[in-house]
Amino acid sequence: MPLALQVQQGFTKNQCVTGLRAAVGILEKWAASSEQAxxxxxxxxxxxxxxxxxxxxxxxxxxxxQMQRISFVLNIHATLRLIFDNPQNVYGFVSMANDNEFFNGRTPLEIMAQGDMISLYETFRRIDALRGAQW
Structure with a gap:
């Protein structure tokens, strides 16, 4: 399991703020609405x-x-940076309609914004699989 996915108990408030701000910044670059974020x-x-x-x-x-959700956003972002060289794909991929079976024409962002942990996890897992990762 990626290091950032190993969520520990007892984060300090500073760690929470740092992680949250990083995740919010990524979501903004993904063009997520405030409601989606x-x-x-x-x-x-x-x-x-x-x-x-x-x-x-x-x-x-x-x-x-909440910290696990932040971890998924950070890991999705890291995976997209490994897969793609250009910022348009790194930040635009999650807003692009995807016709693969799991997404069925929806964007990864739409799936994640359903708000349940399974949708977030499954989105991460499928994006991570694009780089050849095996869970």
């Missing part, structure tokens, strides 16, 4: 807004499920 990460609209503001004094505590 909130569903993917299972966070409130106010937490999403605060994460985008970059206030150095802001702190947040996230649960293991």
């Amino acid at each position: 909130c569903h993917v990460l299972r966070i409130s609209r106010s937490t999403y807004t605060r994460a985008r503001q970059r206030d150095p004094d802001w702190a947040v505590a996230l649960d293991a499920d």
